[in-house]
Amino acid sequence: MNYSLMHPREQLVTIMQRIYGYGMTTTSGGNISILDDDGDIWITPAGIDKGSLREEDIIRMRGGYVMEGSHRPSSEYPFHRTIYQKRPDIRAVLHAHPSALVAFSAVKKIPDTAIIPQAKRVCGTVGYAEYAIPGSQELGDKIAARFAQGFEIVLLENHGVVAAGTNLLEAFQRFETLDFCARTLINAAGLGPAHTLSEDQLKQSDLGKNMMLEEFEPASHPSSEREMRRMICGYVHRAYKQRLMTSTEGVLSVRLDADSFLITPSGVDRNYLDESDLVLISKGRREKGKAPSRSVVLHREIYAENPKVNAIASAQCPAATAFSVAGVDLDTRIIPESYIVLRRPPLIPYGKQFTGEKDIARIIGESSPVALLENDAILTTGSSLAEAFDRMEVTEFSARALLNAGILGKPDPVGDQDILAIEEKFGLK
Numbered sequence: 431m432n433y434s435l436m437h438p439r440e441q442l443v444t445i446m447q448r449i450y451g452y453g454m455t456t457t458s459g460g461n462i463s464i465l466d467d468d469g470d471i472w473i474t475p476a477g478i479d480k481g482s483l484r485e486e487d488i489i490r491m492r493g494g495y496v497m498e499g500s501h502r503p504s505s506e507y508p509f510h511r512t513i514y515q516k517r518p519d520i521r522a523v524l525h526a527h528p529s530a531l532v533a534f535s536a537v538k539k540i541p542d543t544a545i546i547p548q549a550k551r552v553c554g555t556v557g558y559a560e561y562a563i564p565g566s567q568e569l570g571d572k573i574a575a576r577f578a579q580g581f582e583i584v585l586l587e588n589h590g591v592v593a594a595g596t597n598l599l600e601a602f603q604r605f606e607t608l609d610f611c612a613r614t615l616i617n618a619a620g621l622g623p624a625h626t627l628s629e630d631q632l633k634q635s636d637l638g639k640n641m642m643l644e645e646f647e648p649a650s651h652p653s654s655e656r657e658m659r660r661m662i663c664g665y666v667h668r669a670y671k672q673r674l675m676t677s678t679e680g681v682l683s684v685r686l687d688a689d690s691f692l693i694t695p696s697g698v699d700r701n702y703l704d705e706s707d708l709v710l711i712s713k714g715r716r717e718k719g720k721a722p723s724r725s726v727v728l729h730r731e732i733y734a735e736n737p738k739v740n741a742i743a744s745a746q747c748p749a750a751t752a753f754s755v756a757g758v759d760l761d762t763r764i765i766p767e768s769y770i771v772l773r774r775p776p777l778i779p780y781g782k783q784f785t786g787e788k789d790i791a792r793i794i795g796e797s798s799p800v801a802l803l804e805n806d807a808i809l810t811t812g813s814s815l816a817e818a819f820d821r822m823e824v825t826e827f828s829a830r831a832l833l834n835a836g837i838l839g840k841p842d843p844v845g846d847q848d849i850l851a852i853e854e855k856f857g858l859k
């Protein structure tokens with residue numbers, strides 16, 4: 431799908447459907463706009479159901495001032511226009527009140543994006559605008575002043591958030607990523623202090639080993655490989671819909687033979703991923719003209735070390751990532767099913783995923799099919815794509831259950847004797 435060629439009306443409706451569909455805005459709340467090359471601003475209307483928004487509902491503000499359309503523009507239009515006036519590079523503005531970010535705005539704290547490296551890269555630094563009455567020029571001036579200082583996303587005191595970008599997809603990705611950080615930090619709050627990454631640690635993730643791989647031109651694409659491409663896309667879309675992945679992060683790979691596999695690309699929106707985006711890796715080389723995920727070297731080492739592993743997933747799921755950010759053991763003994771499927775996932779220190787891929791590959795095995803990468807992601811493996819994906823789901827479900835149990839009381843896992851009985855009955859090593 432070529433998002434950049436869509437008409438502004440279509441882009442606005444598509445993104446509003448995504449925001450509403452993920453429970454990140456209500457029927458009445460939220461507004462988004464686009465500034466086009468002619469200087470016209472396209473914006474969502476006031477008082478129209480966000481769950482059933484149509485292209486004909488979108489308002490066009492010619493030159494920013496002359497209204498065209500069958501509704502009134504959003505009451506927050508003043509700040510949209512003022513942001514465009516102050517920052518000529520900004521071409522899209524998105525505003526909403528998702529509950530996790532509202533929680534931060536109510537306690538007047540900015541969510542720290544340095545909890546995982548990708549979040550800081552996507553969001554940039556986050557600004558903060560003091561309270562002013564909704565729809566007022568005063569609010570517009572306060573928000574626009576922050577964007578004029580160079581911030582790309584601004585938290586509004588006792589209100590919500592405004593994200594901007596050079597296009598609407600970029601603004602959406604910043605918004606979604608900051609919301610992910612807020613949800614993860616709220617989840618982590620019950621576990622202990624969240625660890626944040628230093629500038630040096632953040633830089634470690636920019637090694638770019640994925641792009642250092644040599645390129646090659648595949649002679650053909652056999653039917654079995656095409657089938658696998660379709661399966662991977664199906665699972666990525668599922669993961670995205672279930673919010674196990676964000677639009678910018680989340681990796682799946684599947685082994686094709688001893689030293690070749692398919693892997694998701696870097697920098698492609700997970701919601702729009704299609705078969706042609708996936709990257710074939712063979713003998714350590716990457717398919718010509720494509721950028722594989724940054725974790726491609728780690729995946730290759732895991733396949734080389736573990737002949738029974740045929741699929742690998744890694745993703746930032748907000749409950750499980752809370753454990754990796756707080757550096758707390760994810761105790762899978764909470765129910766037998768979690769222990770059987772996941773065993774006891776080790777917590778791998780930050781940095782190993784970039785420089786110690788072989789070490790991680792040796793930790794992974796039948797008795798450790800899943801690992802938590804500190805301040806990064808969960809890593810799951812399986813003998814099939816379905817098994818690696820299921821382990822990702824079970825990890826997230828178990829993490830959520832543990833977080834909820836912690837609110838109710840002290841989680842009390844299955845005892846050691848019962849664990850031995852489970853291992854015996856299910857033949858676990």
Ligand SMILES: [Zn+2]
Pocket residue numbers: 460506525526527564589590
């Ligand atoms: Zn608002």
